[in-house]
Amino acid sequence: MNISIKPYKFLLKEKGIDYWDFRFQKIKNTNILGWNNHIKKISRGTKEGYCVRVLYKNAFGFAYGNLNDDIRNTVKRAIRIAKLLSEETSMKTEIKEHHKINDYKKSSFKTDPNNIPLKEKIDFVVRNSRITNKVVKSMQLQYEESNIENLFENSENSLIKQDMTFTALRSVIVGKKGSRTESYSHGTGMMGGYEITKKYPAMYRDSLRILKDLFKAENIKGGRLDVIMDPRLASVFIHEALGHATESDLVLQNNSCLKNRLNTKIASDIVTVYDSPLGNEWGSYFYDDEGIPAGKTLLIEKGVLKNYLASRETAGKSGLKLTGNGRAQFTDNMPLVRMSNTFIKKGKNTREELIKNVKSGVLLNGTKGGQVNTSQGTFHFSAQYGYLIKNGKLGKPVKGVSLSGNIFKLLKNIIMISDKREYDFPGFCGKNAQQVPVNGRNPYVLVKDALVGGSE
Amino acid sequence: MKKYEKYIKKLKKETGHFQLNAVTNENCELNFEGKSIKNFRHGNSTDFFLKVYIGKREGSSYSSVLDDNLINNAIKTAENSPEKEYFYGLPKPRSYRFKSGQDAKLRNMDIKDMVNISKRIIKKINKKKVILNSGSLILNKSKIRLINSNNIDVTDEGLNFGVNIEASSSDSISDYEDYYFDNKFFDAGKTADNVNRKVMEFLKASGLNKKADVVIIRPKALVSLLNYGFLPNLRGDNYEKNKSLFSGKMNKKILDKNITIIDDNSLKGGINSEKCDYEGTPSMKTVLISKGILKNVIFDYNTALHNNKKSTSNSSLFGIDFSNVIIKGDNIKEPDNAIIIDTIMGAHTSDSITTDFSVHVQKAYLKDKDKLIPVTDFMISGSVTDLLNKSVGFAGKEEQREGIYTKSLVTEGVNVIV
Numbered sequence: 001m002n003i004s005i006k007p008y009k010f011l012l013k014e015k016g017i018d019y020w021d022f023r024f025q026k027i028k029n030t031n032i033l034g035w036n037n038h039i040k041k042i043s044r045g046t047k048e049g050y051c052v053r054v055l056y057k058n059a060f061g062f063a064y065g066n067l068n069d070d071i072r073n074t075v076k077r078a079i080r081i082a083k084l085l086s087e088e089t090s091m092k093t094e095i096k097e098h099h100k101i102n103d104y105k106k107s108s109f110k111t112d113p114n115n116i117p118l119k120e121k122i123d124f125v126v127r128n129s130r131i132t133n134k135v136v137k138s139m140q141l142q143y144e145e146s147n148i149e150n151l152f153e154n155s156e157n158s159l160i161k162q163d164m165t166f167t168a169l170r171s172v173i174v175g176k177k178g179s180r181t182e183s184y185s186h187g188t189g190m191m192g193g194y195e196i197t198k199k200y201p202a203m204y205r206d207s208l209r210i211l212k213d214l215f216k217a218e219n220i221k222g223g224r225l226d227v228i229m230d231p232r233l234a235s236v237f238i239h240e241a242l243g244h245a246t247e248s249d250l251v252l253q254n255n256s257c258l259k260n261r262l263n264t265k266i267a268s269d270i271v272t273v274y275d276s277p278l279g280n281e282w283g284s285y286f287y288d289d290e291g292i293p294a295g296k297t298l299l300i301e302k303g304v305l306k307n308y309l310a311s312r313e314t315a316g317k318s319g320l321k322l323t324g325n326g327r328a329q330f331t332d333n334m335p336l337v338r339m340s341n342t343f344i345k346k347g348k349n350t351r352e353e354l355i356k357n358v359k360s361g362v363l364l365n366g367t368k369g370g371q372v373n374t375s376q377g378t379f380h381f382s383a384q385y386g387y388l389i390k391n392g393k394l395g396k397p398v399k400g401v402s403l404s405g406n407i408f409k410l411l412k413n414i415i416m417i418s419d420k421r422e423y424d425f426p427g428f429c430g431k432n433a434q435q436v437p438v439n440g441r442n443p444y445v446l447v448k449d450a451l452v453g454g455s456e
Numbered sequence: 457m458k459k460y461e462k463y464i465k466k467l468k469k470e471t472g473h474f475q476l477n478a479v480t481n482e483n484c485e486l487n488f489e490g491k492s493i494k495n496f497r498h499g500n501s502t503d504f505f506l507k508v509y510i511g512k513r514e515g516s517s518y519s520s521v522l523d524d525n526l527i528n529n530a531i532k533t534a535e536n537s538p539e540k541e542y543f544y545g546l547p548k549p550r551s552y553r554f555k556s557g558q559d560a561k562l563r564n565m566d567i568k569d570m571v572n573i574s575k576r577i578i579k580k581i582n583k584k585k586v587i588l589n590s591g592s593l594i595l596n597k598s599k600i601r602l603i604n605s606n607n608i609d610v611t612d613e614g615l616n617f618g619v620n621i622e623a624s625s626s627d628s629i630s631d632y633e634d635y636y637f638d639n640k641f642f643d644a645g646k647t648a649d650n651v652n653r654k655v656m657e658f659l660k661a662s663g664l665n666k667k668a669d670v671v672i673i674r675p676k677a678l679v680s681l682l683n684y685g686f687l688p689n690l691r692g693d694n695y696e697k698n699k700s701l702f703s704g705k706m707n708k709k710i711l712d713k714n715i716t717i718i719d720d721n722s723l724k725g726g727i728n729s730e731k732c733d734y735e736g737t738p739s740m741k742t743v744l745i746s747k748g749i750l751k752n753v754i755f756d757y758n759t760a761l762h763n764n765k766k767s768t769s770n771s772s773l774f775g776i777d778f779s780n781v782i783i784k785g786d787n788i789k790e791p792d793n794a795i796i797i798d799t800i801m802g803a804h805t806s807d808s809i810t811t812d813f814s815v816h817v818q819k820a821y822l823k824d825k826d827k828l829i830p831v832t833d834f835m836i837s838g839s840v841t842d843l844l845n846k847s848v849g850f851a852g853k854e855e856q857r858e859g860i861y862t863k864s865l866v867t868e869g870v871n872v873i874v
Contacts, residue, residue: 035697036697039514039537039540041516042515042537043517043518044516044517044529044530044533045516045519045526046519046520046525047503047518047520048519048520049520051499060494060495061496062495062496062497062498063497063498064497064498064501065499065500065501066500066501066502066503066520067520067521068500068502068520068521077498081496081498084496084568085493085495085571088493088571088575091489091490091493091494093494117536118533118536122537122538126538137698138697138699174698174699174809181701181810182809182810183807183809183810221873222835222873223873253490254490254587254589254624255589255590255624255631257628259628332483332499333497334495334497368804368805368806368807369802369804369805370805371801371802371804371805371816372801373801373818375589375622375624375628376818378801378816378833379801380801380805380815380816380835381802382805382814399812400807400810400812400814400837401814402805402814402816402835402837404802404816451835451873453814453815453816453873
């Protein structure tokens with residue numbers, strides 16, 4: 001990284017500038033997409049950019065550019081914008097300060113992807129996107145590898161460098177039987193290296209088994225049922241149904257149903273939830289995009305809401321503590337309050353015990369994503385497939401099933417949580433047109449009386 | 457220009473074919489919250505996207521800088537790649553008759569204009585019992601240059617202006633979010649008026665306690681179901697790889713005869729209209745479904761030739777994509793008794809291949825002749841093909857949302873879950 005704000009710092013010493021930060025980011029990406037024993041697309045590239053954020057009196061100005069631009073002009077632009085807005089805004093913007101940090105962090109891996117020849121990576125994708133079963137009509141496999149170099153400097157004299165490598169595998173298997181078409185998507189991802197490819201055989205076996213079950217699956221009509229969410233669906237559930245509403249920018253915008261609910265009971269006693277960018281998960285990092293160290297934040301403890309997630313700006317406004325959740329997709333974007341990896345604390349029962357406790361319900365597996373209205377506390381998410389449960393036993397497979405309802409009602413209706421956290425769920429979460437990687441690794445969760453939508 | 461010449465020369469020398477897209481963007485975003493303007497984001501970026509071909513081997517790379525690394529990276533990828541299943545070359549130069557619209561008001565818009573529009577929105581929303589939660593004005597000015605090994609060298613310019621507003625009642629009982637984007641200036645105050653009106657209307661909303669045989673789906677909800685749960689089936693790459701529900705059904709009846717679907721990047725004033733697509737195929741109108749019969753799917757140059765078709769001018773930076781999509785059918789008067797679906801949540805979870813969906817309805821109305829009763833929080837499910845197959849017709853005014861031009865769909869093909 002040969003870029004620095006240092007030569008232009010004098011511009012930022014102007015009276016009235018209370019805070020500034022500078023970010024530079026370089027993302028090197030290799031993306032190999034195979035389809036039916038062929039390469040559909042290989043994309044390799046580098047995206048580099050930088051940004052300057054200036055707080056002048058009570059207003060933020062944000063300017064970004066890439067290596068074709070002059071940093072000096074970008075700094076001047078950010079100052080000019082902040083000055084202009086400071087005359088137009090009636091908002092009181094304050095920044096929560098943090099002590100100076102000088103640090104360099106590099107993520108670890110077992111196998112450095114840079115040491116694996118491109119040809120070997122391509123061969124891996126081609127070999128594993130072959131159709132090996134007559135039910136399968138289309139087999140797609142994507143290998144993704146990103147190396148992210150971050151530089152952060154600010155008016156607190158912090159200088160932080162991060163060097164992180166992430167890898168992911170995603171597959172889509174499509175089958176046809178007569179006039180019926182079914183598909184299943186699978187994925188795994190982590191802060192790590194080429195060792196991820198060792199996870200593929202199990203991923204493929206899972207996909208094939210589930211695809212075969214999907215041909216036996218029927219749509220259900222829907223209604224109120226007891227539901228067991230598998231670890232992947234539980235990850236989306238806790239992210240969508242709870243996580244977004246704990247983002248303090250939404251709380252301050254009067255856009256969260258969790259406003260004024262700190263230290264009140266919002267879930268059943270067995271529910272403890274936390275957000276943590278620590279570790280080697282898909283949504284991990286060492287420092288957020290505001291130079292705040294990553295840390296574990298307790299959101300719910302034994303059913304009681306304990307914390308909101310915060311950025312420097314929201315913590316400054318509301319007196320919240322900094323949680324290290326100010327994240328931006330790239331240097332084009334201003335940091336927003338975002339989740340990282342969201343976890344539900346393990347319970348005491350086995351998966352089988354959860355099933356035994358359901359008289360009439362459904363076990364829902366996998367997810368096609370979800371969405372939440374944080375203001376009203378309503379959410380919606382879809383499972384990829386599931387199994388009916390009758391008198392404590394798994395029955396026929398079902399598909400086209402989704403869950404919908406109210407956050408508080410669902411959180412209070414959680415009656416059992418399994419004792420193992422299984423599967424990761426690497427995804428991208430969208431907010432204000434910014435996508436950031438997020439993950440979850442969660443147990444099975446039994447909820448009574450949930451609104452289940454079918455597509456019969 | 458000289459900067460390009462050096463690298464074009466290198467590409468001509470070292471590759472069989474190449475395609476270089478240089479994309480320059482200037483982005484402005486003004487955010488506002490409550491009764492005040494919050495912050496402003498401004499930036500410039502240029503990105504280069506390169507595809508090279510050595511025989512039937514393809515390599516692509518991208519970078520923020522046009523340099524030797526960009527070219528070497530693409531060549532290295534091509535050298536290490538297996539041969540593509542097929543490659544027929546790249547388009548040749550054509551005349552580009554269509555001139556992209558350039559709205560002078562948008563072209564000249566600056567931060568002060570955006571501040572003034574925002575102030576007007578803030579004033580409109582924050583009255584009576586309504587609070588502006590957050591909002592933004594976005595302006596993007598883009599320039600795209602395409603150069604390929606067949607001597608195509610064409611530049612197109614684009615403009616995009618949008619507004620997004622989220623508001624709620626002061627007691628948080630009701631809320632509403634709306635957005636609108638266009639390539640020409642529009643009155644963002646109208647979006648604010650709509651949000652304001654809807655927040656007030658839904659203060660009196662109740663749960664839905666009865667079902668209806670007929671459902672009217674407003675464009676805002678319909679386009680998200682079409683985007684996620686239907687249109688991917690009309691992409692040429694999905695069609696040829698059996699990833700489409702309609703694979704092998706060309707010239708066969710796939711939908712009710714009431715339905716016609718067109719893709720048209722030459723549409724006059726269309727939000728996604730352009731001189732040509734990213735490969736240089738001139739913009740054109742393509743009938744995809746005519747009166748229920750599958751007539752074509754969208755193609756880029758190579759996928760089209762492989763399927764004995766011509767490119768439909770739908771090559772995008774990252775594959776094959778739709779431009780302006782026009783949905784047509786019989787025009788009817790809105791029925792007296794129906795459920796009107798205004799806003800849904802979770803359309804992105806629809807199955808793009810089976811077209812099955814099951815979504816949460818956030819805002820709806822129960823229509824009883826001229827009376828509209830606001831209702832919230834129930835589910836609808838089914839398949840998008842059923843929605844279209846059991847359509848009664850299209851009603852109301854045509855709207856553009858996310859590049860899809862449609863009226864409200866009146867259908868009997870929805871399962872309402874109360």
